[in-house]
Amino acid sequence: MEQRCVELGLKMTGQRRVIARVLSEAKDHPNVELVHRRANAIDNRISLATVYRTLRLFEEVDILERHDFGDGKARYEKADQDHHDHLIDVKSGKVIEFQNREIEKLQAAVAERLGFKLVGHRLELYAVPLADDATESGE
Amino acid sequence: MEQRCVELGLKMTGQRRVIARVLSEAKDHPNVELVHRRANAIDNRISLATVYRTLRLFEEVDILERHDFGDGKARYEKADQDHHDHLIDVKSGKVIEFQNREIEKLQAAVAERLGFKLVGHRLELYAVPLADDATESGE
DNA sequence: GTAACTGCAAACGCTTTGCGCGAAA
């Protein structure tokens, strides 16, 4: 990810490096506050404003993807991976990634049938565990 | 819609009647400010707070559906119609409704394969017109 | 009559921004 930033001519400061690292290592979809907390665990002089500015910057150059899963807070993940959509376990709040080529194709077909060219989409599945032994957790 | 409110035991005040009517007659997906403006065209003593409170109330009893198409403002439509998803023309902002049984089935299948039971979903297609003669409009 | 609703204005939560300072090129 750092390499990517250099290619784009972004000045890599200490703060940005830390924030980049936090998201590189994240296996979940942290919101801004969580990124801030994790960044501060590494360097506690990073302000919330800088986190907001940096996340936005990274999003603009397509290093990160921003999501909104309906709780009113932006959540981030790195964008360099294969495209996928999200299933949100409404019991635990956990987010699971999935891919489905067939749905993607149908989406493009629907758009075309309506006279449009698909340029993006948002698909989120809200679901509950089948075997109801859900463990409560933040994600 | 008014009938529906009475069934639910909602007190039908003048303000609520107006707001219900505005959304009954809406062919688009107005945001709160727009609902407020349209309601005021009928009775200019309806406050924004009441619009917010009423829309939320109607949403809670499933008279209305709330959407968030990514512009940070809630948008509403009546909920009594067939289920559908939305295609957003990113050129004009226009919203087109569509149905696709096959996508719905695949969504349920995806959820099940992951060990979940689908309880809701959000699908939005962002697209541009194929024949690029888009007329700019609010919706 | 009384519980429920309303308007107003203040507060809310998330996010952005103006400013002066400090670091990098």
Added chain:
DNA sequence: TTTCGCGCAAAGCGTTTGCAGTTAC
């Protein structure tokens, strides 16, 4: 030296809420 990023605090925005007066039943 000039540009850019930073922390801080204040402001912005859509939305919610406390309160006192008003309305529907």
